Amino acid sequence: MAIRHTVVSESAALESPTLVAPKNIGDAAYKNVQSIRPTFEWKHHKGDATEYKLEIDKEDTFNTVAHQTFNKSANTGSPDKTDATLYYFNYAIHEFDPGLDRDTYYWKVTALSTNEAATSEVWSFTISPELSLSGITNYPNPFNPNRERTKIRYRLSTDASEIKIRIYDVTGSLVTELDGTTAGEASSIWGKYNDVEWDGRNGRGDIVMNGIYPFEVMARLGDRSVSGRGKIAVLK
Incomplete structure (x- = not known):
């Protein structure tokens, strides 16, 4: 009432x-x-x-x-x-x-x-947000996998049940798939984002070549799914 x-x-x-x-x-x-x-x-x-x-x-x-x-x-x-x-x-x-x-x-x-x-x-x-995804980026970008890892960052409006990050080459072939963290944005300013590292290696464990690697972050909660995209530059 x-x-x-x-x-x-x-x-x-x-x-x-x-x-x-x-x-x-x-x-x-x-x-x-x-x-x-x-x-x-x-x-x-x-x-x-x-x-x-x-x-x-x-x-x-x-x-x-x-x-x-x-x-x-x-x-x-x-x-x-x-x-x-x-x-x-x-x-x-x-x-x-x-x-x-x-x-x-x-x-x-x-x-x-x-x-x-x-x-x-x-x-x-x-306050009861539906699942949404924003703030997708990565840093450093470009990055050199011989010396460092890049962090894929994203923001969730609420906790998700599953996060998948798929990284592709410019031909659209799948390079690797990562499991992401599922925490929704916290009230603290220090808990806004999720960060997932990529070491620049493909599914076989080999360091990838120089180039642009599009990636997609996919979040799921129940029957609701949302996704967003970004691009990683590899420069050794």
Whole structure:
């Protein structure tokens, strides 16, 4: 059931912000959030508001160890196309900040002025990404297999049941197949990627010749499969 709490300002001069996204659990348009670093959006007839305080927590009491607070200046909003007094605001958790867990969260926004505060309803959402694959690269590139290995790097939105990495030559013939690691992106900034090393050898154990070697990363979870491609340059 959707949970909505409203804190009403004692003064009518500063109205409460209206939440926009992520949608509230129970709303007809609700969908699970796909990113552990979501973007929060609200709208407000800001009046004398100078700042907004966004709060996120795993409980609607907003007093657990998971409680986070972010501030947003009231000067950063975008005006509505039909109502010049209505502004839209958003806050995105930064790429280099810790993400959220795959769990249910509650959030609210408080408008602040010099003398007043007005708080929105409390909405909830669940982070449950479908399997996706991104950030495919390798380094060093080019690499010399006589001296080093190259790391094939990729990012998973959630844990996969299987990862296969297939490396080909320019004719499309399979050079070798590697088993990849299956960990989904962690909330820590140090746990974003999976790295799998290739020593530059084919399936027979021989070091390959100089050239370009296309590779494909394939991820599977249940009946869902995703894939992505890159190119490795070997230069000895």
